Each structure stands twice: as structure tokens, then as C-alpha cells.
Amino acid sequence: MIKRVFLFIVLLLVICYLVAAVTLFNRRPAGQVCRDVELVIKDTANAGFVTRSEVTALLQKKGIYPVGKKVERIHTKTLERELNKHSLIDRTECYKTPSGKIRIEVRQRVPILRVMNDKGENYYIDNKGTIMPPDAKCIAHRVIATGNVEKSFAMRDLYKFGVFLQNNKFWDAQIEQIHVLPGRDVELVPRVGNHIIYLGKLENTEQKLERLKVFYEKALNQVGWNKYSRISLEFGNQIICTKWGE
Missing domain, CATH: 3.40.50.11690 (Cell division protein FtsQ/DivIB)
Incomplete structure (x- = not known):
């Protein structure tokens, strides 16, 4: 019985450690500024409608281009919503990286x-x-x-x-x-x-x-x-x- 309790406590401590480690690893410094956008455009071999410069220009026109803005104030859902309005884009996925970048994946209509x-x-x-x-x-x-x-x-x-x-x-x-x-x-x-x-x-x-x-x-x-x-x-x-x- 004591052995089972001991194993349970050890397992609980390991889980707590892993959760804390993941949290600390993903924690961004306060006031971190977005320093780059990783833009990936899918289906370029079959479509080729949407260009990197076009995506950048669209976000800049809306005033939501991420570079230079505080990461905590960047709303990835807003980026997705605006890009998905483009008539040649099928869907978009945006997320923040621990290094302070914004990754944008664009899938075109094929x-x-x-x-x-x-x-x-x-x-x-x-x-x-x-x-x-x-x-x-x-x-x-x-x-x-x-x-x-x-x-x-x-x-x-x-x-x-x-x-x-x-x-x-x-x-x-x-x-x-x-x-x-x-x-x-x-x-x-x-x-x-x-x-x-x-x-x-x-x-x-x-x-x-x-x-x-x-x-x-x-x-x-x-x-x-x-x-x-x-x-x-x-x-x-x-x-x-x-x-x-x-």
C-alpha cells in the first residue's frame, strides 16, 4: 500500500514538472515584439494565384501586419479572418512561435x-x-x-x-x-x-x-x-x- 502511494506521488511530481517545463518553455518575455513573419503558401504548383507580396500588402493595408507589434497584442484570428476574405484563398492558419515570430499558412483555391x-x-x-x-x-x-x-x-x-x-x-x-x-x-x-x-x-x-x-x-x-x-x-x-x- 505504501509503495503504491509512493509511486503515485512520484508520478504526480513528474507530471507537475513536465507541465511546468512546457509552460516555462512557451512563456514569452513581457513586451516581446514580433520580429518576423513566416509565410507559407500551399499549392503553388497547381495554383500560384496568391503571392507573398500580396499577402503582406493586404495585412499592411488593414494595419494588422504583425512585424514590430507586441506579440501579446497580435490576434491571430483577426489575421486569419482578413486573409480568408481574399477571393483566391481557401483557408488560412496563423499562430505565434516561442521565438516571437508569426507563422501564416495560406491554402489557395485549386x-x-x-x-x-x-x-x-x-x-x-x-x-x-x-x-x-x-x-x-x-x-x-x-x-x-x-x-x-x-x-x-x-x-x-x-x-x-x-x-x-x-x-x-x-x-x-x-x-x-x-x-x-x-x-x-x-x-x-x-x-x-x-x-x-x-x-x-x-x-x-x-x-x-x-x-x-x-x-x-x-x-x-x-x-x-x-x-x-x-x-x-x-x-x-x-x-x-x-x-x-x-
Whole structure:
């Protein structure tokens, strides 16, 4: 019994010591001034919309740029709130470091596809299925959707198809353009091969494209990629090919 009490007291003292050590380690000197901002912008390979100078300028304009201010008076939630108002920022996380710096991590909105329709509209659909502002400039390749593209169709059906393409390395590299016909039938323009892929409705697209991939491997690799002008995947398990001149 005495041994158990002794072990309990030792364990309690160790816990108290660790709590005190962590508290002292994280304690900042009174009046500590922020001396630097560590700014990390995520998704620069796929987006590249938001720059370091832009974030700095935005915070300076609002009068809340942290450098030179007392750390205890800097409200990280205020920084997050103001940066999250930016139309090209998805979310922001800000926190203070023991050394007196403010770390800001910015996640940008990532475009899935670009729409350039018959109405002359030009915009991106992002990774959440919402329309990005027209001033967004994407540095990464994104498939282009043309033709009879309504915004509702782009934000729902084309968005889902764009996510599928982005998550599939083969088709993301192969498909260059999505063309929407009247009635929302869809054609695809590939990067390799001088043919048009007719999907029909955006239904069972994964299965349709899987059949086409097998056809590519077993047929086109033998007869040549430019033999057909049109490859239709519209019906069931069929692949209907049209030769040039037919």
C-alpha cells in the first residue's frame, strides 16, 4: 500500500514538472515584439494565384501586419479572418512561435478545369465545385471545357468529371478538351491521336474510359493512333469507330 502511494506521488511530481517545463518553455518575455513573419503558401504548383507580396500588402493595408507589434497584442484570428476574405484563398492558419515570430499558412483555391463557353464566359471551377473569379491566373495545365456549358452543369457534372480526370494520371495527361454539345452530350479531344472521343452523357464515364484505355492498348497500338476520326463510347459495352473519309 505504501509503495503504491509512493509511486503515485512520484508520478504526480513528474507530471507537475513536465507541465511546468512546457509552460516555462512557451512563456514569452513581457513586451516581446514580433520580429518576423513566416509565410507559407500551399499549392503553388497547381495554383500560384496568391503571392507573398500580396499577402503582406493586404495585412499592411488593414494595419494588422504583425512585424514590430507586441506579440501579446497580435490576434491571430483577426489575421486569419482578413486573409480568408481574399477571393483566391481557401483557408488560412496563423499562430505565434516561442521565438516571437508569426507563422501564416495560406491554402489557395485549386482549379480543377477551365470553362470557355459559347457565350464568351471564361472562368475556372475550383476543387470545391465553385466558380473562381475571372482574374484568376492558373499556372498549371487544366482541361478546358468549351461549347454549350451552363454554369450549373459546370459546377456539378463537369466538376465531378474534372475531379476524376485529376485523380487519374493517364486520363489527366491524355484529355486536353471537353466539348459540350446541345443536350449536354460530351465529346473529348485527346492530346495523342487525331480523333474525337464521343462519350454521350456524362454517365458511367469511368467504365467508358476504362474500355477505351483497353482499346488503345490492344488496337490503336497495332493499327495506329490516327486511323480513326471518331471513337464512340456512348452505348453499353460497344466501341464504335469511324475511319477517316467515312
